[in-house]
Amino acid sequence: MNETISLIIPTYNERDNITPLLKRLENALAGYDYEAVFIDDNSADGTAELVTSLADKYPVKVIVRKDKRGLASAVVDGLSHVSGKIIAVMDADLQHPPEVVPALLKEIEAGADIVIASRYVKGGGCPGWSLSRRLISRGAIFLAHLLLPATRQVSDPASGFFMFNKKVIAGAELKPLGYKILLEILMQGNFKRVAEVPYTFGTRGRGESKLSAGQQVAYLRHLFSLMKRSGELTRFLKFALVGASGVGVNEGLYWLLTRLAGLVGSLDIWAVVIGTETSVITNFILNNYFTFADRRQPGLKSFLKRLLRFNLVCLAGVGITVGVFYILTRSFGVQEPYDLLALLAGIAVAMLWNYLANNWWTWKP
Numbered sequence: 001m002n003e004t005i006s007l008i009i010p011t012y013n014e015r016d017n018i019t020p021l022l023k024r025l026e027n028a029l030a031g032y033d034y035e036a037v038f039i040d041d042n043s044a045d046g047t048a049e050l051v052t053s054l055a056d057k058y059p060v061k062v063i064v065r066k067d068k069r070g071l072a073s074a075v076v077d078g079l080s081h082v083s084g085k086i087i088a089v090m091d092a093d094l095q096h097p098p099e100v101v102p103a104l105l106k107e108i109e110a111g112a113d114i115v116i117a118s119r120y121v122k123g124g125g126c127p128g129w130s131l132s133r134r135l136i137s138r139g140a141i142f143l144a145h146l147l148l149p150a151t152r153q154v155s156d157p158a159s160g161f162f163m164f165n166k167k168v169i170a171g172a173e174l175k176p177l178g179y180k181i182l183l184e185i186l187m188q189g190n191f192k193r194v195a196e197v198p199y200t201f202g203t204r205g206r207g208e209s210k211l212s213a214g215q216q217v218a219y220l221r222h223l224f225s226l227m228k229r230s231g232e233l234t235r236f237l238k239f240a241l242v243g244a245s246g247v248g249v250n251e252g253l254y255w256l257l258t259r260l261a262g263l264v265g266s267l268d269i270w271a272v273v274i275g276t277e278t279s280v281i282t283n284f285i286l287n288n289y290f291t292f293a294d295r296r297q298p299g300l301k302s303f304l305k306r307l308l309r310f311n312l313v314c315l316a317g318v319g320i321t322v323g324v325f326y327i328l329t330r331s332f333g334v335q336e337p338y339d340l341l342a343l344l345a346g347i348a349v350a351m352l353w354n355y356l357a358n359n360w361w362t363w364k365p
């Protein structure tokens with residue numbers, strides 16, 4: 001393939017990594033037409049100056065931004081300076097081995113629109129990571145999978161090392177926030193095929209990581225912003241609305257059965273059972289045709305399978321409501337009239353559970 005490959009490399013105080021990085025890229029990409037586009041946030045250590053001084057030896061471009069505006073926004077700015085149609089994003093600190101770039105390219109040549117260098121497919125990894133960093137990384141990915149179901153097809157949506165065809169982002173509105181620009185592209189880009197290539201996240205030789213607690217907060221804000229923009233937040237509101245309608249069905253049927261159908265005395269429990277199960281069924285139908293209309297599947301079999309799952313999830317939800325109520329009143333001594341709030345807390349937690357579990361399992365994308 002003779003397309004130009006544009007590598008976008010954000011830098012902040014990475015001077016000592018530049019020469020080894022460019023050498024390794026030159027070896028790895030021998031025979032390819034490529035450019036390395038550095039987006040530097042005015043590093044004080046002379047990173048940009050060093051890159052500029054190497055311009056006669058290597059195919060580099062340097063864009064210096066006046067203040068530090070973050071990794072994801074550096075990548076987005078870099079997009080308007082690339083000349084290639086194939087774009088790769090990688091870190092400058094050699095934790096993303098340049099030798100993996102040709103493997104990414106192979107997948108693009110084979111027709112993938114986006115290729116992710118992944119730590120979490122077979123053959124990949126991040127040796128040398130502490131347990132806490134491992135857990136944070138896994139937790140962050142789990143949250144993305146949970147809240148943004150479209151990312152579930154990818155094992156490492158938090159990777160900072162990936163390649164894509166420029167047309168993926170044509171017309172996409174990218175709002176970078178924090179570190180995870182790949183998430184933004186996976187949620188806002190236009191593409192069909194995503195591939196993953198395993199790689200081993202290297203240890204940082206020189207300089208230091210810029211990842212801070214602030215980045216973790218930014219990550220949560222980013223997830224929320226993507227939920228809003230991709231319609232997942234609206235989905236949650238629809239689910240809540242359907243839930244409220246279910247309360248109406250349940251109460252209404254209870255009223256009918258006890259007042260008009262004669263389920264009186266100890267038979268009232270049957271009015272509760274019938275009212276509850278009916279509302280589970282109406283909730284299911286409304287969610288199937290409204291909340292999750294985009295994931296509806298044809299056929300009675302799938303309908304019944306999902307109805308069964310929905311029932312099981314809601315049953316667990318009942319357990320959660322009772323459990324939360326029990327803990328608050330028994331272990332925390334919440335008493336009348338606040339028992340009503342304890343019940344409300346139980347219902348709120350159960351509703352969150354119902355939403356997430358049904359989103360994850362019942363209407364699996």
Ligand code: GDD
Pocket residue numbers: 009010011012013014039040041068069070071074090091092093095137158159160161179180208209210211
């Ligand atoms: N221009 C610019 N501005 N570059 C930045 C900034 C910034 O504010 N902050 C960091 N960079 C550059 C660094 O100089 C480096 O080249 C790259 O972005 C990654 O920064 P690190 O600080 O080394 O990040 P990390 O190693 O903790 O995290 C990397 O690995 C994660 C995987 O867990 C990143 O690639 C993440 O995106 C990735 O998720």
Ligand code: MN
Pocket residue numbers: 091093095204209
């Ligand atoms: Mn790093």
